[in-house]
Amino acid sequence: MAGHGPASDWGEDKASDYKEKLGIYLFIVYCIVYAGFVAINTLSPKLMGVVVFAGLNLACVYGFGLIILAIIMGVIYNAMCSAAEDRMNNTAGEGN
Amino acid sequence: MIYEASVFAVVLFVVFVILVLGISKYFASRTTSSKGYYAAGGTIHWGVNGIAFAGDYLSAASFLGICGMIAFQGYDGFLYSIGYLAGWVVALFVVAEPLKKSGKYTFTDALDNRFNSKAIQLMAALSTLIVSVCYLIPQMVGAGALVKPLLGMPHWVGVIIVGSIVIFIVATAGMASTTYVQFIKGSLLIIFSTVLTISLCVNGFKLKPDENYRELRSLEATAVAGKVSAASEGYTVAGQQGDLVKLSKDGINTWWQLKTEGGKAVLKEALSATIQANGSKLYNGEPQEKRKFFQVGAMTKIIVDGKEVEETGPVGPFEFLETIDKGEVLRFKKNIIHDGDNKVTVWNQNITPGKDLMRPGMKFKVDTDKGATFMSKLNFVSLMLALFFGTSALPHILIRYYTVPSPKDARKSTIVAIGSIGFFYILTLFMGLGAMTHGVLDLESSNMSAPLLAKFFGIALFSIISAIAFATVLGTVSGLIVAASGAVAHDLMSNFAGVKMTDEGQVRAGKISAICVGIIAIILGILFKGMNVSFLVGLAFAVAASANLPAIFMVLFWKKTSAMGVACSILVGMISALGIILCSPSMWVRYGLDPATAPIALDNPGIISIPLAFITLVVVSILLPGKRDENGHVVRH
Numbered sequence: 001m002a003g004h005g006p007a008s009d010w011g012e013d014k015a016s017d018y019k020e021k022l023g024i025y026l027f028i029v030y031c032i033v034y035a036g037f038v039a040i041n042t043l044s045p046k047l048m049g050v051v052v053f054a055g056l057n058l059a060c061v062y063g064f065g066l067i068i069l070a071i072i073m074g075v076i077y078n079a080m081c082s083a084a085e086d087r088m089n090n091t092a093g094e095g096n
Numbered sequence: 097m098i099y100e101a102s103v104f105a106v107v108l109f110v111v112f113v114i115l116v117l118g119i120s121k122y123f124a125s126r127t128t129s130s131k132g133y134y135a136a137g138g139t140i141h142w143g144v145n146g147i148a149f150a151g152d153y154l155s156a157a158s159f160l161g162i163c164g165m166i167a168f169q170g171y172d173g174f175l176y177s178i179g180y181l182a183g184w185v186v187a188l189f190v191v192a193e194p195l196k197k198s199g200k201y202t203f204t205d206a207l208d209n210r211f212n213s214k215a216i217q218l219m220a221a222l223s224t225l226i227v228s229v230c231y232l233i234p235q236m237v238g239a240g241a242l243v244k245p246l247l248g249m250p251h252w253v254g255v256i257i258v259g260s261i262v263i264f265i266v267a268t269a270g271m272a273s274t275t276y277v278q279f280i281k282g283s284l285l286i287i288f289s290t291v292l293t294i295s296l297c298v299n300g301f302k303l304k305p306d307e308n309y310r311e312l313r314s315l316e317a318t319a320v321a322g323k324v325s326a327a328s329e330g331y332t333v334a335g336q337q338g339d340l341v342k343l344s345k346d347g348i349n350t351w352w353q354l355k356t357e358g359g360k361a362v363l364k365e366a367l368s369a370t371i372q373a374n375g376s377k378l379y380n381g382e383p384q385e386k387r388k389f390f391q392v393g394a395m396t397k398i399i400v401d402g403k404e405v406e407e408t409g410p411v412g413p414f415e416f417l418e419t420i421d422k423g424e425v426l427r428f429k430k431n432i433i434h435d436g437d438n439k440v441t442v443w444n445q446n447i448t449p450g451k452d453l454m455r456p457g458m459k460f461k462v463d464t465d466k467g468a469t470f471m472s473k474l475n476f477v478s479l480m481l482a483l484f485f486g487t488s489a490l491p492h493i494l495i496r497y498y499t500v501p502s503p504k505d506a507r508k509s510t511i512v513a514i515g516s517i518g519f520f521y522i523l524t525l526f527m528g529l530g531a532m533t534h535g536v537l538d539l540e541s542s543n544m545s546a547p548l549l550a551k552f553f554g555i556a557l558f559s560i561i562s563a564i565a566f567a568t569v570l571g572t573v574s575g576l577i578v579a580a581s582g583a584v585a586h587d588l589m590s591n592f593a594g595v596k597m598t599d600e601g602q603v604r605a606g607k608i609s610a611i612c613v614g615i616i617a618i619i620l621g622i623l624f625k626g627m628n629v630s631f632l633v634g635l636a637f638a639v640a641a642s643a644n645l646p647a648i649f650m651v652l653f654w655k656k657t658s659a660m661g662v663a664c665s666i667l668v669g670m671i672s673a674l675g676i677i678l679c680s681p682s683m684w685v686r687y688g689l690d691p692a693t694a695p696i697a698l699d700n701p702g703i704i705s706i707p708l709a710f711i712t713l714v715v716v717s718i719l720l721p722g723k724r725d726e727n728g729h730v731v732r733h
Contacts, residue, residue, distance in 0.1 A: 013197075023189035023190055027189035030182070034182050038476075038477055038480045041175070041456045041462055042473045045457050046465075049451050049455040051421075054418075055415070055417070055418030056417055056418065057451070057455060059171055059454060059456065060417055060525075063177075063525075067177075067178065067181050070184060071514055071518050073185070074185075074188055074510070074514045075511060077507075
């Protein structure tokens with residue numbers, strides 16, 4: 001059938017299961033942190049006004065923290081996935 | 097408010113347009129295959145694609161809408177930034193690589209990869225079209241809204257200009273030209289938002305933001321039992337509604353608010369816009385061309401090291417936020433009243449403690465002490481849920497995973513996107529709060545807050561930011577039209593209807609679809625003039641999160657997912673999300689009805705529609721399972 005199948009062909013990725021599990025674990029960790037943020041905003045919004053760091057209140061610190069955490073976790077995830085790909089697929093380049 | 101067109105802004109916009117048309121023409125000669133048209137040949141570098149993701153994602157709603165919301169509502173606007181960014185985590189950890197592995201050109205391909213089901217093809221294509229159109233309308237309305245004040249052209253001209261350029265971009269070279277337009281726009285947006293934020297910190301805060309700032313006046317008044325009988329400075333009392341008082345002087349009516357200060361009655365100047373019975377509009381009692389409707393917003397108390405000061409001098413980013421938290425800000429409360437046959441919008445002064453602006457509660461009702469209810473809290477949770485799960489289900493974002501060579505590149509480009517988009521969203525808090533406190537707010541248009549803040553720092557920055565705002569619309573609309581044309585030509589015509597086409601024919605069908613979708617977008621952009629743009633973007637997110645995300649998630653991670661389960665889940669997600677929104681209190685207001693009588697008390701459907709779509713998928717997959725392959729995956733119903 002026209003139009004089906006991936007746009008490119010790549011060989012077997014032996015790191016696939018590892019990456020999938022790692023992604024799910026990191027996703028759950030981030031979900032918990034995000035849920036905590038939503039919970040405080042919903043259940044105790046006044047707590048968000050408490051100054052916690054360098055004159056900034058919890059709302060700013062937690063909000064910036066969520067954004068920065070996403071970036072840091074993304075970098076860690078990529079490093080771990082790349083290492084696993086190199087180790088398990090025993091190849092150097094791209095196109096696993 | 098009247099804006100003066102900036103020649104420099106027009107020149108910059110024209111230069112940008114010439115550049116993107118040049119790029120499109122360059123790539124047009126190379127785009128001969130369907131893979132080239134829909135997926136830029138799968139050859140885009142992950143770094144370029146990552147910034148192009150930012151270009152796709154940071155739409156007019158993000159740039160103009162969020163900055164405006166923060167400028168008017170404080171921290172609550174920043175919650176959108178947090179939710180929009182957090183959604184990328186779902187995209188990176190859950191969706192990016194598997195989607196790249198299983199798909200070809202469109203999100204439907206990925207869902208349907210192992211099923212080859214007509215039901216999935218139809219439902220996924222419909223969902224793509226609905227989400228794309230919901231997203232397209234506000235972009236086109238935003239284009240018209242920008243053109244009017246900045247270039248001095250009517251709304252419809254702006255919509256046609258943007259629509260025509262975008263049709264050219266997409267119809268010539270599809271995803272390749274769109275990607276590079278997004279890349280340029282995303283880069284410019286992030287660079288100049290950084291410049292604007294640094295300018296704000298260097299400028300610091302002043303009680304009188306600049307010499308052109310119009311300070312609001314107070315009058316002495318005589319009042320008995322809350323009823324004003326006389327005012328100072330030659331004004332006569334022409335009417336009163338509650339604490340809002342209409343005064344007349346030299347035949348001009350203005351509105352004031354009655355307050356008591358030190359035991360004496362005083363009248364505080366308010367701003368007003370009056371729609372008269374004959375349809376004409378007066379601003380602060382005079383025609384628009386008299387320019388009496390001035391810009392507002394400033395700090396009324398600045399505290400540094402425990403002492404009140406008139407200005408801070410340059411501040412660091414943390415000090416910037418701390419200064420607002422400790423100070424007070426002059427904001428305005430909107431009231432709509434009827435004065436005889438006239439409909440009057442009065443904005444009265446509302447001095448707000450900074451600490452209230454720097455935590456949630458100004459827009460979202462979450463504080464029980466301020467009247468929050470269980471439903472208002474549930475509404476907030478529902479919104480945050482839709483923002484979290486909506487991003488990784490937006491069709492114009494998902495198709496960008498097919499433009500890079502490998503799953504590894506898809507992952508890397510998502511990380512670049514998270515970094516650049518996250519950085520930009522942090523800047524939105526500074527830009528929004530800067531607009532709130534630098535005397536630049538147009539009370540009639542929160543969307544103009546960021547460009548007007550740029551104007552505070554000179555016409556050059558204003559022109560650049562305005563040109564980028566246009567580019568923002570161009571870029572996002574291009575991505576949406578590629579997604580929608582793929583849904584029509586590739587998913588519906590080729591796959592669902594089984595129309596036999598050569599590879600060249602598929603490209604031609606894609607281009608014709610892009611032109612048709614573009615023309616429809618132009619018409620809708622003109623028809624929906626004045627519609628709240630952020631509302632429609634919220635609708636798109638809710639439908640995407642409800643219709644697409646459960647299907648994507650379960651296809652990737654639940655082996656027993658069946659084709660009918662996916663198709664029914666998309667249908668239920670779409671209908672429930674749209675149905676709840678159409679029956680919500682917000683829509684009841686738009687219908688001119690009492691919001692308290694709305695059948696559903698939720699404005700944001702995610703908390704109901706997302707679980708409902710998941711449950712539907714599981715139940716239908718169990719009741720109507722398909723055949724399984726050797727790995728236990730259901731492959732066909």
